[in-house]
Amino acid sequence: MHELSIISSVVDTVTESVASYPGARVVEVRLRVGALASVVEDSLQFCYGIATEGTVLEGSRLVVNVVPVVMHCAGCGQDVEMAGLQSFRCPQCGEPCFDLRQGRELEIDAIEIEEADEVTA
Amino acid sequence: MTTRIVELRRGILKKNDELAAGLRASYGAAGVLVLNLVSSPGTGKTAFLEWTLTEMRKRGARVAALVGDLETDNDARRLAASGAPVRQIKTHGICHLDAEMVGKHLADWQGVELAGLDYLFIENVGNLVCPSSYDLGEAIRVVLLSVTEGEDKPLKYPTMFNSADAAVITKMDLAVPCGFDRFAALKNINEIRPGMRIFETSVKSGIGLEEWLGYLGEQRKERS
Numbered sequence: 001m002h003e004l005s006i007i008s009s010v011v012d013t014v015t016e017s018v019a020s021y022p023g024a025r026v027v028e029v030r031l032r033v034g035a036l037a038s039v040v041e042d043s044l045q046f047c048y049g050i051a052t053e054g055t056v057l058e059g060s061r062l063v064v065n066v067v068p069v070v071m072h073c074a075g076c077g078q079d080v081e082m083a084g085l086q087s088f089r090c091p092q093c094g095e096p097c098f099d100l101r102q103g104r105e106l107e108i109d110a111i112e113i114e115e116a117d118e119v120t121a
Numbered sequence: 122m123t124t125r126i127v128e129l130r131r132g133i134l135k136k137n138d139e140l141a142a143g144l145r146a147s148y149g150a151a152g153v154l155v156l157n158l159v160s161s162p163g164t165g166k167t168a169f170l171e172w173t174l175t176e177m178r179k180r181g182a183r184v185a186a187l188v189g190d191l192e193t194d195n196d197a198r199r200l201a202a203s204g205a206p207v208r209q210i211k212t213h214g215i216c217h218l219d220a221e222m223v224g225k226h227l228a229d230w231q232g233v234e235l236a237g238l239d240y241l242f243i244e245n246v247g248n249l250v251c252p253s254s255y256d257l258g259e260a261i262r263v264v265l266l267s268v269t270e271g272e273d274k275p276l277k278y279p280t281m282f283n284s285a286d287a288a289v290i291t292k293m294d295l296a297v298p299c300g301f302d303r304f305a306a307l308k309n310i311n312e313i314r315p316g317m318r319i320f321e322t323s324v325k326s327g328i329g330l331e332e333w334l335g336y337l338g339e340q341r342k343e344r345s
Contacts, residue, residue: 002216002251009133017129027124031133038253038280085279087312096315100283106254108129115123 003043006106007051014111018056021115026060028112034067034105035085041066069103137255140220144227144258151235154341155243157257159281160265161274162247165291165324167196169265170244172324174203176334177240185233187226188244189218196244206233217251218243220258239341249278260344266310267291268301275309282313287320289333294323 010029018024033039041064048062069082075095079102082088088097132138148155158166170186177184185206188196197209210218210226223243227235235241243259245252264285266274269292275282282288288310296303303321310319318336322329 002254005215006133009136013129013131013133017127021125021127024125036280036283038250085283085313086276088283088315089312096311098315104284106133108131108133110126110128110130112124112126115125117123 003039004047004051006039007044007047010048010108011051011055011057013108014057015055017111018113021113023116024056024113026057026111027114028061028063029057030063030065030109030111032065032067032105032107032109034103035069035082036100036103037106039106065109067102067105070101071097072099072101073097074099134254137220140224141256141258144220144224145260147235148241148258148260151238152345153235153238153241154261154337154344155241155257155259156261156263156337157243157245157252157259158263158265159245159249159252159285160247160267161249161270164247164265164267164270166244166247166265167199168324169289169291169322170242171200171203172330173242173333173337174200174205174207176330177337178204180334183237183239184242185238185240186242186244187218187223189222189246191215191246200244206230208233212246216246216248217255218245218257219255223257240337249274249281253281253284261286261340263287263289265289265291266306268293268296268299268306272302272306272309275306275313279313282310282317285314285317287318287336288314289320289322290329291322291324293321293328294326 045062052058070079073080073090075093080090083091090097160166174184186200187208187210189210189212191212191214194209197207200207208226208230210222243257262285264282320329320333
């Protein structure tokens, strides 16, 4: 439900960044979204279409890369990837894991832009 | 046309996170313990907070509350009956509180200074999804769950339960008529947030409330 505010913030940041490339068109925006970030990709995509209208991002693709949850297992002494979000136990030894190392990310990774070639007179 | 990849690596909620870090520093400097209360609508956050504010004031603690809702100041009026300073934050349709709203309402809160408080409670908008993404600078995030909601709430909303520091089960006086499976609820909370402190409470019967107040006192002492 807060996907629209998230996308609006993405549009603002990308618009600001593209300003340093005059005449450039945004082709793709890549996000990194943690499995524990509480956002839904379908909803992000839906809001993206609306929020980008009339901006330099209009017509661009939104790519959402999901970052899996990684916790540190004190028992095994290593970082382990959680199989899902229904149990926060080490998949190897079954011990409960308390220490989250990855999975709450919500960031703009990169953008792909097309620049107009310079025309020399 | 030339294609170029521009690496941004920018947090989308960076602005909120920066504001929250500023708030956290100001709470720390003022020596006030700040708690963010989150739950679904109807869990009983307001009733639980009404009891907490009233009881803590009786025991001499300096308490205040900020309360978020989409519309109305009904909750603020209910909470103000405790005698504690209470301020409503109307979000006008936004489904969560953010650090900017909290900061603004603290900055121009007439007659209330952080340094004059021992505890500040922030009652978030009733929603188990969106508030989990917005840090308000709180020391402790408390997730509430009522016996009428079903034992599997933690499994359905793992992001919220995993980000919380303590859980409060409310309306325990209704556990039997509702057929509430206490062991399943405790097990589910523990699967999502192993080792989280859990309080089983009822403001009607009084069960679990002393333990809750004891926890608040301990936390304040530990963190100051």
